[in-house]
Amino acid sequence: MGVAVVTGAGRGLGLGITQKLAKLGHTLVAVDIDEESALDAAASVGGRGFCCDIADRDAVRALAEQVGPVDLLVNNAGVWRFGPLLDLDREAIEDVVHVNLLGTLWCVQAFVPGMAASGSGGVVVNLSSGAARMHSPGTGIYPVTKNAIEALTIQLAVELGPLGVRVNAVAPGSIATEATARILTPADRAERERTIPAGRMGRPEDIADAVAYLASDAAQYVTGQVLYVDGGLTSGRVNRS
Template structure:
């Protein structure tokens, strides 16, 4: 008995409106492009205009928003006119690495403002709209394995990602009854610009690589 063709694994986002933060580089940029190429109407948020300009050259259908998410007032003003959002990807993040005994208040505040507080704020803005429309939606927070594993010189970064994981759980609990799904993804090292900053030194990276069966970080290619 013959079987029909296998169903396509290609996911379509036609008719969906997506907002991606930290969309200028790395994971956020690739996420914004992937969503747009699968039919979503994408709004890309980043603080660097040059990154938005190059992103639009790659995909002209993306709507750009340039704002520093660490600035609460500027963020509220910038996102006010974005309109309805069905899918939010909270990807924006920063990593300022230093030994525990050298952490400064400014470094601490900047990391928590971007990695945790901005996620809360943008999620509030988007989820209020989802609630008002009664149509539900989805929020994905980009966390890290650093929320689960202590890493040298990553005291503040690890703390922000641990906080983000717990924030995600509370968001899921409170927003679930509104048909708003909330999840986190927790990748290991990804060789974005930020990843290279922390893990390009073989002295640091070899121990981590030894625990990865493929022997390479995500986003990194190795010749066979």
């Protein structure tokens, strides 16, 4: 199964992905900007935990040297700062671009050469978002970075294919995590569940299953794709009474 690095592994979707991959037999490297949660996540799966800000390119390079060769990179760490684009300050915009887009690229630059050198290739899975397809006012630069992640996924698939590295993305819809619980009132959540075709918000396990599929040999002929795991949310709304 090999060694899997998961960024933003400390909680939410990253923790769910970490636990799923460990169950499947991967050896986990849990990375998070929050040291305690990285170490706890790693301890929960018998893996190694590292504190690293993926927006810091030098720190990511140093991390990759410390970790050594890996077979799977899951670029899950992501942040959002909501507000109307006309009012968003520079720091809020740069933070989201530096983590979501550039942080993903720094991790690819740091970890993929080792995968390619191993001779057996490797897999990268990036995290997009349903927000890349369904734009809502006030969501800041976040949806733009997730569209960029989808374009980056395709570009990398083309460039890394000859090195034996597959690159895909998973785009979660509305998933129940601590982060979404902070921004959704119970009434918001009920309204979402009323209109999502699948009738519920997603669970971290739904996303972990999709990442596990893309990481597996069952997806060995799949590269440059974005898999929407959203219960139908971005396809259309239903109107349950």
